Amino acid sequence: MDDEDAELRNPFPSPPSHYTRYTAHNLNLLQLLNERAPDDPNPIQQEVLSDQIEIPEWPLKSLEKPRVDWILEEPDAHFTVFGDIWHVKEKVASLAELGGTQLYPSDPSVDRRPALLSILKSLLVSYTQLTSSLLAPPPTNSVGELPPQWYTHSEWLTVLSQNLMSAANDLRPVQARGNLESMMKRQIELRREETDVLHKKCDTLEGKLAELRQAAQTAFTTEDEPSEARPLGTPITAAPNSQNPTASAGGVTNDDVLRWAEEL
Incomplete structure (x- = not known):
């Protein structure tokens, strides 16, 4: 009983x-x-393997892997797993194969647009006629066993709708392929935009670093230059004040560097 409950819960x-x-x-x-009987399809394994031990009673040939090439050679190639049949080559059955009335060509290489356009026009005309038949007064005389007009129009509308739905289902692989291409193109565009933003940010940082490097080099050059070699009109830069340790050469302080870092 426990095994049955476990089987049901699985x-x-x-x-x-x-x-x-x-x-x-x-x-x-x-x-x-x-190896010992390569050409024998049904060897007597007890005789061939008489020198071995623990030879099973069931045929060892049942352990052979299935021949996939044999399966593919069949017209209706399929395999069975746990009692379920799986087709090797999936094929969507057409409307005619399902027993319906197909009004467009089955060959996918043939242009279906003229046939589908005719189906659409017939659908609109049939819908108009169905509306007119529903609004018409009931017949005074019995016509016999002929079905009413609204029933004929509704049946024809069903056939036309089935053809439109079947044609749309045939185009689903094309639609899925197109959607996948659009998604991949959009992802590439987004990555390119993100890359451009990163490049612009890197260019901005390189420009800021170049300005800081140039300012530092100018300050050090000014400090190392002797006073007698200064040209006329060159202002003398005062030495950094020991009481203001945050001030650096060239007028760039630590506060300026922190403010610049926050702006980035």
Whole structure:
């Protein structure tokens, strides 16, 4: 009972019971069997592997991997997993294959726009006729077993709508591909914009650093220049005051550097 409850609580199906056969010993026996009887499709494994121990009763050939090339050669290539059938090449069934009335060409290489335009026009005309038939007075005489006009128009509208929906579903892969291309282009544009912003910020920082470097070099050059070699009219820069340790040469103080850093 506990096993049944655990099975019910498990959201995924249990693996098949023969998965326990894929042991290292059995796989080695299978390899040895293929080496000793390579051309025999159904060898007697007890005789071929008589010198081995623990030979299973079930055929070792069942451990062979499925031949994918055999599956692909089939017209309806599919494989089975836990009882579910999966097709190797997914194909969307057309409206005609599903039993409907298809009014546009099935070949994707043929231009469908003229047929779809005719379907759209017929849809509008049928809708107008359906509205007129609903507003018309009921017939006075019995027409027999012929269906009423509104029923005929509604059936034809159903066929036209199915064709439009089927044609739209056929274009979903193209739409998905176009949306993916648009998303990738947008991501590239955003990255380029972010890169441009970073380049501009780097250029601004390089300009600020160049100004600070030039100011520092000018200040040091002015301090090292002898007084007798100063040209006429050159102002004499006073030495930094020891009481104001925040002041630096060239008039640039630590407060200026901090203010510049906050602006960045």
